[in-house]
Amino acid sequence: MESKKIAVLSGKGGTGKTFVSVNLADAAGTSVYIDCDVEEPNGHLFFKPALTAEEKVTVKIPVVNHDLCTGCRKCTEFCRFNALAYLKNKVKVFEDICHSCGGCMLVCPQKAIYEKDVSVGKVEIGTSRGVKILSGIMDIGKASGVPIIKKLLETGSKDAITIVDCPPGSACVTMESIKDADFCILVAEPTLFGVHNLSMVHELVGLFEIPYGSVLNKCIDGKNPAEKYCNDNDIKILGRFDYDKELGRLNAQGEIMSRIDKSYNEKFIELLNVVLEEVK
Amino acid sequence: MKIAIPVNEKNTKSGICPSFGRAPWFMIYDTEIKKESFLDNSAASSAGGAGIKAAQLLVDQDIKGVITPRCGQNAAEVIQGADIQIIKSQGEDIEENIRLFENGKLTPLDEIHAGYHNHGK
Numbered sequence: 531m532e533s534k535k536i537a538v539l540s541g542k543g544g545t546g547k548t549f550v551s552v553n554l555a556d557a558a559g560t561s562v563y564i565d566c567d568v569e570e571p572n573g574h575l576f577f578k579p580a581l582t583a584e585e586k587v588t589v590k591i592p593v594v595n596h597d598l599c600t601g602c603r604k605c606t607e608f609c610r611f612n613a614l615a616y617l618k619n620k621v622k623v624f625e626d627i628c629h630s631c632g633g634c635m636l637v638c639p640q641k642a643i644y645e646k647d648v649s650v651g652k653v654e655i656g657t658s659r660g661v662k663i664l665s666g667i668m669d670i671g672k673a674s675g676v677p678i679i680k681k682l683l684e685t686g687s688k689d690a691i692t693i694v695d696c697p698p699g700s701a702c703v704t705m706e707s708i709k710d711a712d713f714c715i716l717v718a719e720p721t722l723f724g725v726h727n728l729s730m731v732h733e734l735v736g737l738f739e740i741p742y743g744s745v746l747n748k749c750i751d752g753k754n755p756a757e758k759y760c761n762d763n764d765i766k767i768l769g770r771f772d773y774d775k776e777l778g779r780l781n782a783q784g785e786i787m788s789r790i791d792k793s794y795n796e797k798f799i800e801l802l803n804v805v806l807e808e809v810k
Numbered sequence: 811m812k813i814a815i816p817v818n819e820k821n822t823k824s825g826i827c828p829s830f831g832r833a834p835w836f837m838i839y840d841t842e843i844k845k846e847s848f849l850d851n852s853a854a855s856s857a858g859g860a861g862i863k864a865a866q867l868l869v870d871q872d873i874k875g876v877i878t879p880r881c882g883q884n885a886a887e888v889i890q891g892a893d894i895q896i897i898k899s900q901g902e903d904i905e906e907n908i909r910l911f912e913n914g915k916l917t918p919l920d921e922i923h924a925g926y927h928n929h930g931k
Contacts, residue, residue, distance in 0.1 A: 606866070612859025615866050617892045624884055627859050 541727020579656025
């Protein structure tokens, strides 16, 4: 099987990223499914994996030894995120703003800064039939899921096709999720709002120079603004799924359509083949 | 004593800026000599942590109070950590707020927001 990494994204939540990702991973037979939506991972609700491992994710946060600090402020001037302030002759660290670059520690001439590990979340690993499932879960109250996504993508297997279920939107967490992808699937809804969000991720994958195509979801009779956007912008439509009330019901119950419905299984195998042809 | 106010432009007529961390200028007013000066807010263009950096600029000016319509949590931690008072402005008029402050008519800002971090307007 191809060891390609395919990222599934959309500008907004609820378009069907997880639906497409979960079913594609299942249709592939042997695959890796990575849930990078670490703020609200839900792929596991479909796979109900038997957990095999759990790994903590920590980041490095600076700690200042005030006895060694001479107040030169090299660290506060260095930090691009302004995570350090100097008041009352002491350096104050804003842990939630720190991006763990370690720069303050390097520029400190007194070696007064060291680092501590701070937990930001965890990665759960499990299996469901031939699919290896990795879910990232961010600790409540943490500011950024990026370190967890990094860990997820490092941990993912290299010898099977990997489906990356991305967070909604086009911010840092999405960029981190698609960074090493061989191909991006943009899932789009047939609404004007959906088109606006599609255009955001379209611009993003263009900046990353990753090949991409779209999947039109919840298609209904009549005009499809998302389809028009794809045609106007030369985005290849890889597949389409009609609006299906029964699908909505089963999906909401956590069923994997590709497992319980032959026609959906065939559709996803077809979609997978189209995508694999694109990344060949 | 010196107090600081986030303002829209480098003059006393431009109005108080609704943003603290990303205000283009701070007006520093010295209540003893009744004179103002203006401080370019170099934090306004920061990618992140503008409130912290702006607060640091003011802390380094040895001011005793900040008159502002609102203030984020991180900026407030820096300002209050340096024992500087955060005072709530009334309306947008800069001179009027100075007058109110000197007459003891302004009250402390008690609502500290969690910060907009580029998501607010």
